[in-house]
Amino acid sequence: xxxxxxRWALVAELFDRAQQRPRDEQAAxxxxxxxxxxxxxxxxxxxxxxxxxxDGFLTPRGPGVGALLLGxxxxxxxxxxxxxxxxxxxxxxQGGMGxxxxxxxxxxxxxVTLKVLHPRDTADETRRERLRFEARAAAALVHPNxxxxxxxxxxxxxxxxxxxxxxxxxxxxxxxxxxxxxxTEAVDVAVQVARGLDAAHQHGIxxxxxxxxxxxxxxxxxxxxxxxxxxxxxxPRSDRPRLTETGVTIGTPGYMSPEQIEGSAGDFRSDLFAxxxxxxxLVTGRHPFQGATAPSTAARILTAEPVPLSSLNPLxxxxxxxxxxxxxxxxxxxxxxCAADLVKELESLARSLAGRAATPAxxxxxxxxxxADPSARVLWRIHQGILVCILSGLAISSWWVASWVGGxxxxxxxxxxxxxxxxxxxxxxxxxxxxxxxxxxxxxxxARTRPWLLRLDxxxxxxVALSATQVLANHQALGAVLLAVSAAMAVxxxxxxxxxxxxxxPRGSHSSS
Amino acid sequence: MExxxxxxxxxxxxxxxxxxxxxxxxxxxxxxxxxxAELRRIAAREMRREKPGRTLQTTALVHEAYLRLLKDAxxxxxxxxxxxxxxAHAMREILIERARARVAQKRGGHxxxxxxxxxxxxxxxxxxxxxxxxxxxxxxARLDERHARVVELRYFGGLSVEETAAALDLSPxxxxxxxxxxxxxxxxxxxxxxxxxxx
Numbered sequence: 001x002x003x004x005x006x007r008w009a010l011v012a013e014l015f016d017r018a019q020q021r022p023r024d025e026q027a028a029x030x031x032x033x034x035x036x037x038x039x040x041x042x043x044x045x046x047x048x049x050x051x052x053x054x055d056g057f058l059t060p061r062g063p064g065v066g067a068l069l070l071g072x073x074x075x076x077x078x079x080x081x082x083x084x085x086x087x088x089x090x091x092x093x094q095g096g097m098g099x100x101x102x103x104x105x106x107x108x109x110x111x112v113t114l115k116v117l118h119p120r121d122t123a124d125e126t127r128r129e130r131l132r133f134e135a136r137a138a139a140a141l142v143h144p145n146x147x148x149x150x151x152x153x154x155x156x157x158x159x160x161x162x163x164x165x166x167x168x169x170x171x172x173x174x175x176x177x178x179x180x181x182x183x184t185e186a187v188d189v190a191v192q193v194a195r196g197l198d199a200a201h202q203h204g205i206x207x208x209x210x211x212x213x214x215x216x217x218x219x220x221x222x223x224x225x226x227x228x229x230x231x232x233x234x235x236p237r238s239d240r241p242r243l244t245e246t247g248v249t250i251g252t253p254g255y256m257s258p259e260q261i262e263g264s265a266g267d268f269r270s271d272l273f274a275x276x277x278x279x280x281x282l283v284t285g286r287h288p289f290q291g292a293t294a295p296s297t298a299a300r301i302l303t304a305e306p307v308p309l310s311s312l313n314p315l316x317x318x319x320x321x322x323x324x325x326x327x328x329x330x331x332x333x334x335x336x337x338c339a340a341d342l343v344k345e346l347e348s349l350a351r352s353l354a355g356r357a358a359t360p361a362x363x364x365x366x367x368x369x370x371x372a373d374p375s376a377r378v379l380w381r382i383h384q385g386i387l388v389c390i391l392s393g394l395a396i397s398s399w400w401v402a403s404w405v406g407g408x409x410x411x412x413x414x415x416x417x418x419x420x421x422x423x424x425x426x427x428x429x430x431x432x433x434x435x436x437x438x439x440x441x442x443x444x445x446x447a448r449t450r451p452w453l454l455r456l457d458x459x460x461x462x463x464v465a466l467s468a469t470q471v472l473a474n475h476q477a478l479g480a481v482l483l484a485v486s487a488a489m490a491v492x493x494x495x496x497x498x499x500x501x502x503x504x505x506p507r508g509s510h511s512s513s
Numbered sequence: 514m515e516x517x518x519x520x521x522x523x524x525x526x527x528x529x530x531x532x533x534x535x536x537x538x539x540x541x542x543x544x545x546x547x548x549x550a551e552l553r554r555i556a557a558r559e560m561r562r563e564k565p566g567r568t569l570q571t572t573a574l575v576h577e578a579y580l581r582l583l584k585d586a587x588x589x590x591x592x593x594x595x596x597x598x599x600x601a602h603a604m605r606e607i608l609i610e611r612a613r614a615r616v617a618q619k620r621g622g623h624x625x626x627x628x629x630x631x632x633x634x635x636x637x638x639x640x641x642x643x644x645x646x647x648x649x650x651x652x653x654a655r656l657d658e659r660h661a662r663v664v665e666l667r668y669f670g671g672l673s674v675e676e677t678a679a680a681l682d683l684s685p686x687x688x689x690x691x692x693x694x695x696x697x698x699x700x701x702x703x704x705x706x707x708x709x710x711x712x
Contacts, residue, residue, distance in 0.1 A: 005656060005657070008656040008657055009657075012657065012660075012690075012694055015693075015694050015697070016690050016694070019690075019693065046701060047694065047697045047698060047701065048697070050697040050698070050700045050701035050704075051693060051694070051696065051697030051700070053700065054696045054697055054699075054700035057696055057699075057700050058646075058664065058667070058668045058696055058699065
């Protein structure tokens, strides 16, 4: 037996060395190496021949168990476990790249997300290096619509991305739980995502794996793009998407652009394509190119034209159709020239939706949004301030107005004007206060109060107008002033206030009905 | 192997795994039956659910066994890889056992051959008789244990080259070389396409 084993070692060595040579040199190499041992040479040649035909032999289909298990840390990180200086609290989710946990940074005492990357993605040093590079680039991106990367940590040999924690749900979770987004909310999220993309593209960073799973919608309404640049760092540049092997896909085939499917690395316009796919799904709850399998989805991305949005969601405006269609152009050069153009279109769409009556109810109260132009906030404050002054004036003068109107209803009139103006004014002072001191709640407060403010404004304007007609008979000048105030309040309520508010808090979602 | 095993505590399994990795043969001997029993139970359940066109994913089985046995373990990458090594061996035993059972069922008929496709384990290459593969692997193990182990992990465990390397404490390059040679050797053995080996 030992003889055979020694012989085997020799065969193995010659086999290896011959393997490394071009096929036509193998025989010559073996002639020399075997030094006349023709049996040995025949054996090695036979194995080389068998090896040449054994491609795929004994190779299981599908992903290896290790891909699941070695990369899967679910079983290993339970609540309370420490990873470096991070204490695991709970698992937030699992993705293609790893498992995400909610953890506490015990050094800084703040909650963070900890994404433990699959070891299979980070096993070799070149990939780790690229990942570090990309994480640095992503960490340099500071934008309200991009998930902040705090650090890339090497903890016990496992690479972890430490990121900011924001309570909320991913767009995927929202789609799964509640179905398609209400139109205003979909556009609102889309505007924010487009802003994030634009900021990243301006820094030369391309996401390459934008999908509903990578969009986090915070409980406060802020949408953030996650995993910036990471997807690319993990996907080897040379790897063509392997769509033919079940379960083995690099990137997410459903959100790949045609050029990525065809093997190109893609550029920022690939992100725009993915964006179009996501927006389509947010509005309709359906994937525009859904096929039964990954390859058929890929084929549809390459060739099929999606069903127009408006035929699936009758509320969807034509303008949105156009935006999505432009993003989903097969040829990159026919898409938007930059994400900034997309942002503009979506913002104008959001404004027209906000102005549109009877928009579908919001799923969540509208809340803090991306910061707007500061001058718009100043304008809004001035606007509110003037209204508070007018309302105070009306409240103070209500007694005299009531007595000038005279008649049996004067006390009722007095009480009504006083109550309405005080309520209205108080709400506005409250908004000013919130906006100044706890801006995080302003959007929610606006969403709650705006319908009421509108009604109160209209009521006050109506009552003042009615009083004015009575007063006009005796005091023409005063009557004219009251009529002017009433007209001003009406115009403000219908036209000016929606504009100043939307400019100051650009979401379009806290629209009054 | 038939005796019912008490539900092992995950902590105990973890301890065994760590010791087994440290080279403690007794720990390995204690651990293997646990992994084997768990895998066998899951496999039996999966096979009952057998449907046309459905394939048995060793991957999923091993994964589930791992989760069940090591619920709260905080294991290093190497320890997990080592678990895979043990699971791959257990998976091989289970498949062989199943193949034998099928052969026994079909006794009396001729050309009894249980392929991996029969075992719901499709591969990309030509179909292989499970029992013949097992015999060839045993012969290969006598020539070189390491080559046989690489095949076991790659094939029965479904591990990639890198994972196999981690499980066996070898470099990926070594595993790759061993895999190429072992596969060529087995291909020749099993397809009989070429004259018998001189070894």
